[in-house]
Every structure is written in structure tokens, then in C-alpha cells.
Amino acid sequence: MMMRCLPSLLTAAAALSLSTVAFAQTPAPAPNPPQGGGIGWSKDVPKIAEGEWKGARLSDGQPDVSGHWSNTIANHSNFTDPQGGAPGEKPRAAGLPRDQRAPSRVSDPADGQIPYLPAARAAQKDFADNFANPTKPQYIEPLARCAPGGVPKSLYWHGYEIRQYPGYVLFFFNSGTRIIRLDGEPHLPANIKLWNADSRGHWEGNTLVVDVSNNNAKALLARTGDFASENVHVVERYTFDNDGKRYNYVATFEDPSVYSRPWTATIPARRYSETDPAGGEWHYEARVANRPGKPPLHERMERICVENNGPFGGGAVGVPLTGAIIGR
Amino acid sequence: MRHHFMGRHAGLLLAGLATSALLGPAAYAQTKAASAPKPAITAQASAQIPRLASGKPDFSGIWQTLSEADYDLEPHSGRRDAPPSAGVVEGGKIPYLQGALAKKQSNFEARSKDDPRLKCWALGVPRSVYYPAPFQIFQRDRDLTLVHQLGHQVRTIHTNETLHPESVESNFWLGDSRGHWEGDTLVVDVTNANDETWLDRAGNYHSEAIHVVERWSFIDKNTISYSATIDDKDVFSRPWTVNVVLNRREKGFELIEDYCFTLPYDEFYPPKGGK
Numbered sequence: 001m002m003m004r005c006l007p008s009l010l011t012a013a014a015a016l017s018l019s020t021v022a023f024a025q026t027p028a029p030a031p032n033p034p035q036g037g038g039i040g041w042s043k044d045v046p047k048i049a050e051g052e053w054k055g056a057r058l059s060d061g062q063p064d065v066s067g068h069w070s071n072t073i074a075n076h077s078n079f080t081d082p083q084g085g086a087p088g089e090k091p092r093a094a095g096l097p098r099d100q101r102a103p104s105r106v107s108d109p110a111d112g113q114i115p116y117l118p119a120a121r122a123a124q125k126d127f128a129d130n131f132a133n134p135t136k137p138q139y140i141e142p143l144a145r146c147a148p149g150g151v152p153k154s155l156y157w158h159g160y161e162i163r164q165y166p167g168y169v170l171f172f173f174n175s176g177t178r179i180i181r182l183d184g185e186p187h188l189p190a191n192i193k194l195w196n197a198d199s200r201g202h203w204e205g206n207t208l209v210v211d212v213s214n215n216n217a218k219a220l221l222a223r224t225g226d227f228a229s230e231n232v233h234v235v236e237r238y239t240f241d242n243d244g245k246r247y248n249y250v251a252t253f254e255d256p257s258v259y260s261r262p263w264t265a266t267i268p269a270r271r272y273s274e275t276d277p278a279g280g281e282w283h284y285e286a287r288v289a290n291r292p293g294k295p296p297l298h299e300r301m302e303r304i305c306v307e308n309n310g311p312f313g314g315g316a317v318g319v320p321l322t323g324a325i326i327g328r
Numbered sequence: 329m330r331h332h333f334m335g336r337h338a339g340l341l342l343a344g345l346a347t348s349a350l351l352g353p354a355a356y357a358q359t360k361a362a363s364a365p366k367p368a369i370t371a372q373a374s375a376q377i378p379r380l381a382s383g384k385p386d387f388s389g390i391w392q393t394l395s396e397a398d399y400d401l402e403p404h405s406g407r408r409d410a411p412p413s414a415g416v417v418e419g420g421k422i423p424y425l426q427g428a429l430a431k432k433q434s435n436f437e438a439r440s441k442d443d444p445r446l447k448c449w450a451l452g453v454p455r456s457v458y459y460p461a462p463f464q465i466f467q468r469d470r471d472l473t474l475v476h477q478l479g480h481q482v483r484t485i486h487t488n489e490t491l492h493p494e495s496v497e498s499n500f501w502l503g504d505s506r507g508h509w510e511g512d513t514l515v516v517d518v519t520n521a522n523d524e525t526w527l528d529r530a531g532n533y534h535s536e537a538i539h540v541v542e543r544w545s546f547i548d549k550n551t552i553s554y555s556a557t558i559d560d561k562d563v564f565s566r567p568w569t570v571n572v573v574l575n576r577r578e579k580g581f582e583l584i585e586d587y588c589f590t591l592p593y594d595e596f597y598p599p600k601g602g603k
Contacts, residue, residue: 119601137593145590165468168466179583216594227599289490291491324447325589326588
């Protein structure tokens, strides 16, 4: 099996141990502690105003935001208490007063909670209660099986790269690729449901606005089991700071079959560049390109996960690695 | 919505028919004369191929082969699971080492269950290129990015004068690709591949020693001539070459993600509250 391991599997394992170790070694979350060259344990969510884009542009007029990015407030262990640990984990930070950890990713409603309908809340709680000791396949967080991270979880899993082309913005995630089309064409037929949904966007000044539908909702939002249904409609606003160093993701989730009202997620992100150390960091999955005698240049590594099909937490059965899955 | 769905596919089908009617003979000639020198692109066609601002050919777009290469690279009659084909290997036969042919034959016998494609895993290079599903090329001066519809496959071909890595943690499904331009031909050197992939549905295979040199060039603005020379000292007695034609998909066609390796477990999500 080790021969078959992929970088993503190794880094997934590293991320798991890191999340524990990093918490264990952190006496108290100081402002922007220097965790491993910029690993994100900030508890601040900076304000970035929508407005004019004054930075560089691509040949087709898009603001040039290409490069390596990552979220800054811990991973997908916990959606509404990002630094509070996954269900069953007891990071030291969890014992601190709530305001000493990063705020909920839910910025509206003001209580930081997803406004679930009662049955949906029960389903989310059932997943969270069984996450640490999964006794059925449904309690395994799908990323642990190599499923794409989906919307929006991919943005707070590992670091990722944005590449832009005339008419397109592409996100290359650790698990999955999102193609955002800017050509004004309509969404795919409604019966087509996708892990990364279907994304149609346009630029408004410094803000990329993306309409997201056709979501199969299988990716979940976090290890806490937060979720939507395939009826979910998301409107995302990626607002980039004119200094090119940060953006905020502000997205409205609407799904009358799961939520009692629309709610908003806010997820801060920062750019990583050659001034940050590459490699070994799940927040900055880049490698130093081999070009002797020239300045450092970071490049993305292949991220193909097809065998990371083991269970989290033990006990649950993963996915068979042999035998046919498709007949085409 | 149903009407919309039908409309898309009807359009796709018609365009597909038109494309194969138009390009079939050329593809056939290419295959039949696989060992003959490729016809040079005409000056008129050269003037019409898309180019980046830098002047380099611009392969941006959605491409797919009409060839039977993925069924079996070598010449073969029609059989239950493969249409007939004159093959895409220059000279016809793949030059297996004497001791390596038995594994190919056992792969062939077990192909209906052992072909890695059946798990929706990454197909490797060059198979990912001639597997009969679309892939989209996104191109910048520094690189070309190939996003394949099937599975997790994304490959970056670096064209920024960087070298293969000195070492890697583990080999890659799609290898490490470094390209350069020879006139209007993109030449790509592919190394650091793992040995999990097959070369086709007929069980042709390789080891981790595989080294591929690809050549990408336009025949006309909607057609790419693709060749891959495969060297693997552990499996083959000499380098050998496949030639395949890639056709641009019709206007309006879009990739639809196909993470089919999730099919065994996607029924478990989203949470259903213990049910």
C-alpha cells in the first residue's frame, strides 16, 4: 500500500497529525503565531471592501488573481468553531473562551449557527456524534475517501492554486478541480448533480461573483457533518484586496429543504508566494521548481487521490480497491 | 429542463457525426500509414491555427480522439469488447521483451476486471490522451493544463524551461511533464510515472521506468496530430511510437466532471440522520 500512496494521502495523514500536534504544542493562540511558515491559525477575519480593482489585469480584462492561496483559520475539522477541533477531538484551544478562537464561518445569522430545520439539525448531529467512531459507511467524512472537497469545503482543506484564462477561473484543489465559466452561458440541466457543482461567474470590480447550482451536496461542509441538499443554491462573492495578498469568500446558501432561512459563510484567504517556504505544509502545497541558477519558483504538484479510501477513526470499512466500478 | 437536456445531446450527436464524416478519412490514413512520415502542415493551415500573443500555437480547447487506440494499440480484428482497428503503433507491433510478453497476455485475459480504468483511476500518459473521453487544454506561456473529464486527472505541462524534479516523494499518476517548442510542435518529456496504469484496454502495460516523449502539433485549427514515443527498458526492447489524431469538440461543448471512483460510496451522503 505504501507504494501506492499518493502525496495527498501522505499529506492527509500529515494534516491529521498536524492538527493534533499543532494544537497540543500551542500554549495559547497568540495573534498570527508563526506556525510552520504560515500555517493558518489566525483568529482574525479582515474586512475587505468591494469596489474597484486597481491591480494587474489579464489580457481579457480579468483582475489577475492567479497563484497559490489558502484559508487562514484552520481546516475543515469544524465548520462553526474552526479552531475548536473535529468531533471527538479535544484541542487545548477548545478549552479557551470562545472569543479566543477564530469566529464561526457563519457570519449571518449573528449567532454563528447554520439555521437548520429540525430534521436537518438532527441529521447533522447524528453525523457529528458518530464521526470519531464510525460504525457505518455514512459516518466517514467523504474527503477521507478521496471524494472531491466540494463547495465550499475545498477552500479550507489544503492550499490550492487559481489559474485564469480568457473566459475562465480555475481552482486546482488538493481533491478536485473547479472550473468557473465566465461566458454567461446557463447552468447545466438541473438533473445533473456534481461534487463540485456547476459554477457560472462574472467580475464586479474586485469581486468574482459566482452562481453555483447542480450541487450533489455529498461533499459536506466539515467533519462536523454540516451539509446542504442537492437543492442548494449558492451565490459566492470572492472579494480581492487590491494589494493582492488576501481575499474574502462571502457566500449565501439557500436551501429551503434544509435551512429555515438563507445564511452566509465568510472564509478569509491569503496568498502564498515564493517568500513563503514551500513543501511540507498542507496550507501551501507547492514545490520549488528545478531550475538551477534562477530565483525560486514554486509550482503545483500532482494531486490525484484514488486510493485514500480508508476510514477515519477506525472501525468503518473503506472502499474496495479492486474490482470494476464502471463498465465503460 | 428535459428538453434542454435532449437538445444538448442531440446537438452533440449531430456535431459528432459531422466531425467523423469530415475527419474519418484523414484519421484512417493516419492510422493505416502509421509508419509513414506525417504530412507537413500546409502554409494555409499554418496561417489559420490559433496562436497565443507570444506566437506559439494555442491548443486551448476541448479535444477527444475518434480513434480506437484505447481499445487496443495494436492491429486487431473486431471482438466482443473492441471494434476493429489497423492499430496506432508505428510498425504494428509493440516490441515487448521476451520475458515481458507473458504479463501482457495475462493482463489481456483478465482485462474485463483488471483494467485500472474500470476503477475510474487516473489513466497515465499517454493513455489519458487517447482514452475516448474529452479533455480540456488551458494554456498560458508558462504551462499547459490538461483537465480530463474522467476522474481526478489534471496534468500540467510546464513550458517555462524548468527541469524534471531531482527527486519526488512518490511517482505521479500522470508523470512529470516538461515541454519545449520545436517550431510549431510542442515536445513534452514525461518521467516519474508510477506503474499503476495500463496503456490500453488490451492489457498493454509499462513499468515505473517508462519515459514518454510526446509531440503535439496542429494539422489544422480543429485537429491535432499527437504522437508518443514510449521507452521502458524493463518492458520493451526498444522505443516505440503511437500516432493518434485529436479532434476539437463542437462549439458549446462543456466538460462535465466525472469523479466516477466515488460511485461505490456516494449513496451515503449527504447525512440522512441515522437512516
